[in-house]
Amino acid sequence: MTDHGAQGRGDDGRGLYERAELMEQAEAALARLFRGFQEGGTNLGDLLLYSGSAGLGKTAVLAELRRSAAARGQTCLILSSRGGEQQRKAPFHVVRQLLQPLLARLGESEQRELLESWYDIAAPALGLMPAVQRSIGDLLEPQRQGVNQALDWLMTQLAVQRGPLVVVVDDLHWIDYESLDWLKGFVGRLPGLPVLLALAFRPDELPEEARPLLDYGAIATGHRPQGQIGVQMQLRTLGPNSVEALIRSELDADADDLFCREAWSITGGNPFDLVALVAKMKDRGLSPVEENISELRGLVAASRGHGITKRLALMGPDTIRFAYAAAVLDTEIDPDIAGRMAVLNPAAQRTAVERLCEERILREELDSRGRPVLEFVHPTIGTAVYQTMLLAGIRTSLHGKAAAELVAAGQSMAVASRHLLETYPEDDLEVVRQLREAAVEHMAMGAPEAAFRCLKRALDEPPAEEDRADVLFELGRSALLTDPQATVNHLRQALAATPGLDPQRREEATLRLGQALGHSNRMAEAARVTSEEIARTTEGPGRIRLQAAYYMWRAFLRDQPDGTLCSERLAQLSDELSAELAALQGTADAGPRAVKVVQAWDLVMRGADSAEPLALAEHAFENGRLIDSLGWTNTTWGFEIPILLGLTYVYNDRLDLASRMANEGARTIELAGWSGGHQAFVSFLGGLVLHRWGRLAEAETLLRSTLRRSDRLGRNTPLQWDIVGVLIDTLLARGRVDEAAELATEYRFEAPYPER
Numbered sequence: 001m002t003d004h005g006a007q008g009r010g011d012d013g014r015g016l017y018e019r020a021e022l023m024e025q026a027e028a029a030l031a032r033l034f035r036g037f038q039e040g041g042t043n044l045g046d047l048l049l050y051s052g053s054a055g056l057g058k059t060a061v062l063a064e065l066r067r068s069a070a071a072r073g074q075t076c077l078i079l080s081s082r083g084g085e086q087q088r089k090a091p092f093h094v095v096r097q098l099l100q101p102l103l104a105r106l107g108e109s110e111q112r113e114l115l116e117s118w119y120d121i122a123a124p125a126l127g128l129m130p131a132v133q134r135s136i137g138d139l140l141e142p143q144r145q146g147v148n149q150a151l152d153w154l155m156t157q158l159a160v161q162r163g164p165l166v167v168v169v170d171d172l173h174w175i176d177y178e179s180l181d182w183l184k185g186f187v188g189r190l191p192g193l194p195v196l197l198a199l200a201f202r203p204d205e206l207p208e209e210a211r212p213l214l215d216y217g218a219i220a221t222g223h224r225p226q227g228q229i230g231v232q233m234q235l236r237t238l239g240p241n242s243v244e245a246l247i248r249s250e251l252d253a254d255a256d257d258l259f260c261r262e263a264w265s266i267t268g269g270n271p272f273d274l275v276a277l278v279a280k281m282k283d284r285g286l287s288p289v290e291e292n293i294s295e296l297r298g299l300v301a302a303s304r305g306h307g308i309t310k311r312l313a314l315m316g317p318d319t320i321r322f323a324y325a326a327a328v329l330d331t332e333i334d335p336d337i338a339g340r341m342a343v344l345n346p347a348a349q350r351t352a353v354e355r356l357c358e359e360r361i362l363r364e365e366l367d368s369r370g371r372p373v374l375e376f377v378h379p380t381i382g383t384a385v386y387q388t389m390l391l392a393g394i395r396t397s398l399h400g401k402a403a404a405e406l407v408a409a410g411q412s413m414a415v416a417s418r419h420l421l422e423t424y425p426e427d428d429l430e431v432v433r434q435l436r437e438a439a440v441e442h443m444a445m446g447a448p449e450a451a452f453r454c455l456k457r458a459l460d461e462p463p464a465e466e467d468r469a470d471v472l473f474e475l476g477r478s479a480l481l482t483d484p485q486a487t488v489n490h491l492r493q494a495l496a497a498t499p500g501l502d503p504q505r506r507e508e509a510t511l512r513l514g515q516a517l518g519h520s521n522r523m524a525e526a527a528r529v530t531s532e533e534i535a536r537t538t539e540g541p542g543r544i545r546l547q548a549a550y551y552m553w554r555a556f557l558r559d560q561p562d563g564t565l566c567s568e569r570l571a572q573l574s575d576e577l578s579a580e581l582a583a584l585q586g587t588a589d590a591g592p593r594a595v596k597v598v599q600a601w602d603l604v605m606r607g608a609d610s611a612e613p614l615a616l617a618e619h620a621f622e623n624g625r626l627i628d629s630l631g632w633t634n635t636t637w638g639f640e641i642p643i644l645l646g647l648t649y650v651y652n653d654r655l656d657l658a659s660r661m662a663n664e665g666a667r668t669i670e671l672a673g674w675s676g677g678h679q680a681f682v683s684f685l686g687g688l689v690l691h692r693w694g695r696l697a698e699a700e701t702l703l704r705s706t707l708r709r710s711d712r713l714g715r716n717t718p719l720q721w722d723i724v725g726v727l728i729d730t731l732l733a734r735g736r737v738d739e740a741a742e743l744a745t746e747y748r749f750e751a752p753y754p755e756r
Contacts, residue, residue, distance in 0.1 A: 016057065016064055017242035017271070022050070022233050026065045029196050030166075034074050037164040037194045044164070045190030047230025049217040050200040054380045055272025056235040058200035062168050065198055069166045077102070077158060078166045083174030085383055086330035089418045091447035092125045094169060094179035095151060097332075099126055102158075104369065114157050115150065117671060122150035124445035125178075130412065143481060147446035148182045149670070152189060164194040171379060172201035172210060178447050180210055187216050190229050197230075237269030247288050250278045255288035262293050266300050272378055276303035279360055308361070308384040315355055318344055322352035326362060326374060327386040328398045328419070333362075333374040337409060341401045361385070396423045403434070414441035417454050425460045432463045436474065443478060451478040452486070469497035473509050480516055487516040495533075506533070507542045508636075514549055515638045518556070521718050527553035544591035545636065547573060551598045552640055555605070556718070567602050574599045574616075581619065590629035593619045594641055597630070601644040610652040617648050632665045632678065639665075639678050646685045655689050662686035680709045684723050691730050700734070703727040724749050 016023065029046045036044040048065075050058050059082075066078055081097030084090075103111055103126060111128055112119045121142045123129040159165040169175070175183070190197060199213065217230040238246075243264040248255045267273040280299045286292050301307040312320050321342035326333045328341070339349030353374065356362040360377050367373045376382035389395045403419035417438035420431060435458035442451035455475040463471045476490030491513040494501060501509060510533040517526035530550040537543040551570045560566065577592035600616035620630050620641070628634070632642050642665060649658035665682035683706040690699035703723055710720040724747045731740035744750060 016060055017238050017246060019057065019061060022061055023064060025231055025233060027068060030069055030072065033164045033194060033196045034072055043191050044194040045192065045229060046196050047187060047190060047216055048196070048198040049214065049230060049232040050198065050235060051203045051232065052235030053202055053204065055270045055378065056237065057271040058235060059170055062170050062198060062200055066166065066168060076164050076166060077162045080168040082170035082331065083172060084331040085174050085379065086328065087418070088174055088176050089421060089450065089453065090176055090415070091178040091442060091445060091450045093176045095125065095182060096127050098167065103128060115154055118150035118153050121146050122154060142446045144178060144181060144446040148185050151182050152186055155186060156193060159193045159195050167195060167197045170200045172199045173205040173207065175210065177449060184212055187213060238271060238274070239269060240264040243269060243274060246274060247278065251281060251288045256290045258290050259288045259293055262296055266296050272380065273300050273303065276360070305384045308381060309388045311359060312388060318342070318348045319352040319355050322349065323356055323361065323385050324389055324394065325398055327382055328395065328402050330382060331375060332367065335372060335374055337405045340405050341398060399423050412441055413438040414445065421453060421457050428461060429464055432458045432461045432467070436471065439474060439478060448478050448482050466499050469494045469499065469501045470505065472497060473501055473505055477512055480512055484516040484520045488513060491516070503542060507546060510546060511549055511636060514553060518553055523553050523556045527557065541589040541591055544577070544589065544595070548591050548594035548598060551595065552644070555598055555601050555644060567606060570599050570602055590627065593627065593630060594637060597641050597645050600648045604648050604651050613648050614652055614654065617645055620645055626664065632668045632682070639681055643681055643685065650688055650692055655693055658685065659689045662689055680706050680719055684719065688726050691726055696730050696734050699730050700727065703730060720747065
């Protein structure tokens with residue numbers, strides 16, 4: 001077996017022929033990792049990328065890598081997972097496979113010890129707590145960037161405390177979007193961690209979003225260019241000598257040369273086809289002699305697409321139904337759930353499992369909790385069985401049954417929802433309810449795109465007429481941070497729907513619509529839709545909140561013809577609310593306080609004496625602390641109120657207070673698991689404070705990093721124009737006029753300036 005490059009066996013017993021170079025790279029990476037970790041070294045992280053089409057042995061190579069790591073006699077932690085063809089719409093599926101087996105063995109106290117302050121952010125995504133909407137201060141759900149940071153923290157803790165760490169992800173081409181988003185960020189952290197990350201994928205099926213991972217790995221030539229932390233290795237088909245060695249090793253040392261050559265020709269040297277061929281020959285008692293060459297093509301075809309269909313057809317209806325159910329479940333198949341989906345009694349279920357295992361379609365293993373689970377012997381078999389269900393109605397029916405059985409087994413609606421997404425709309429109000437529940441869970445785990453898919457499907461079902469506005473509202477809300485235009489479209493429809501939203505949701509829909517428009521640099525529209533809603537709203541706290549939002553959006557507009565009149569109306573409203581604030585001694589709704597902050601900024605813009613806006617700004621605080629209902633992560637106002645407060649302090653020379661606001665904002669947003677625009681706005685405020693303090697070098701560093709972050713959020717946004725303006729001022733103050741001019745040109749910071 002060591003001839004022709006064999007380097008041991010994978011989990012399925014297949015010899016790793018012609019894989020010597022790949023295993024040498026793996027052994028070298030493991031040696032560096034273990035030796036460096038033992039010696040307290042740094043810069044230990046490494047990346048191995050294995051690419052190749054289906055059946056070339058990527059899984060066997062990864063299995064050998066895991067075996068080699070475990071056999072080194074040193075303590076290490078090995079985490080492994082694989083993407084699933086039917087699991088690509090299941091958020092954090094790959095992440096959960098990696099970490100759940102380990103975390104499930106720990107108690108909650110140990111889990112919290114590992115995650116520390118990140119526990120509440122990461123636990124729903126990892127399946128450690130029910131993914132239901134919960135409150136973290138005024139925050140209802142984390143952003144995915146925050147979940148990614150929590151996962152980074154957890155992996156870092158595991159690497160340092162229980163490392164070195166070997167992380168293996170197979171079938172990367174089928175990874176879910178949320179796990180991929182985390183993985184792309186985590187790869188950049190590898191150099192500073194004692195972690196070996198191995199990824200295997202089919203290059204032709206790798207999604208475009210995953211291709212940046214390839215940039216980290218140099219082609220395996222022995223030379224690694226600067227900036228690349230790993231190597232790419234391509235698996236190829238086996239040559240005729242290796243095929244001959246495999247056949248003679250597994251079947252008969254005296255196998256005919258002509259038979260071996262024909263076997264290589266028909267299989268194309270594909271290891272999966274060769275292993276299946278050898279197994280079939282053993283089953284039938286065929287010898288590798290010239291007389292049996294005529295059997296080769298049929299034996300190879302039996303393990304592929306149409307051949308699997310024909311084999312299933314001979315196994316009887318019970319076994320066929322069970323195989324179909326398994327294909328719908330895809331990975332980590334619970335045999336009892338599959339049996340109920342196939343409507344089989346326990347005896348018939350066991351017979352079906354045994355038959356499919358005998359035919360090497362399924363194999364039975366134990367999961368991390370010692371429970372029996374099934375998986376397809378190879379992903380191509382699972383794909384073939386799934387595609388065998390030629391009638392789409394059969395698939396959708398089984399997906400519907402899968403959802404019902406998973407929920408009955410105690411799984412969450414978030415887990416079951418991937419099956420509901422595959423069913424046809426049937427005017428089923430229970431499905432609408434389940435999809436809406438799944439959307440809440442997805443939002444709670446930081447997967448808004450998954451929530452959006454569920455709500456879009458719920459709208460197609462469709463919902464009851466009286467619920468349509470609510471579903472549109474939830475659909476728009478789910479897209480607020482990922483697709484502002486979708487939020488605008490759906491919230492407009494929700495507000496226009498009949499029957500409409502209840503008053504509380506109507507108010508929230510208007511505030512969210514204003515945020516989506518404002519964050520898209522459509523401040524005038526944000527002010528207009530808020531004004532229109534004020535006209536429809538009766539007196540009370542809700543109307544005051546809408547008024548505060550209206551004047552907030554107006555505060556970001558310049559040179560409006562009614563600007564003076566608007567300021568007068570804002571002052572009048574503020575005076576009217578003063579009595580309410582005094583009478584309730586600081587316990588009033590946040591609306592009046594928000595009005596005071598907006599008026600403070602309005603006075604700054606009008607050049608009023610500093611004492612007036614600073615006095616108004618004090619209404620945002622209690623006992624020297626910014627009240628939660630006006631905080632950085634408050635979902636009613638967004639981060640605009642704290643930003644206006646911070647700017648009020650900046651332009652009234654209270655840089656100490658503005659700096660405290662920026663520091664508190666950065667800390668609050670990080671702990672809440674938010675980033676993106678929120679984090680960038682806080683950083684901008686910090687950079688502006690440094691600029692005004694004259695700490696120009698520090699200001700430039702912070703503003704440049706914030707500008708890079710804003711590039712990822714989109715060009716020509718209000719945030720980016722503010723950053724560019726202050727950065728240009730900073731460069732000019734440092735005497736670097738040419739750089740300032742280049743920056744202005746690059747970001748089109750010139751007339752005509754955009755309307756806000």
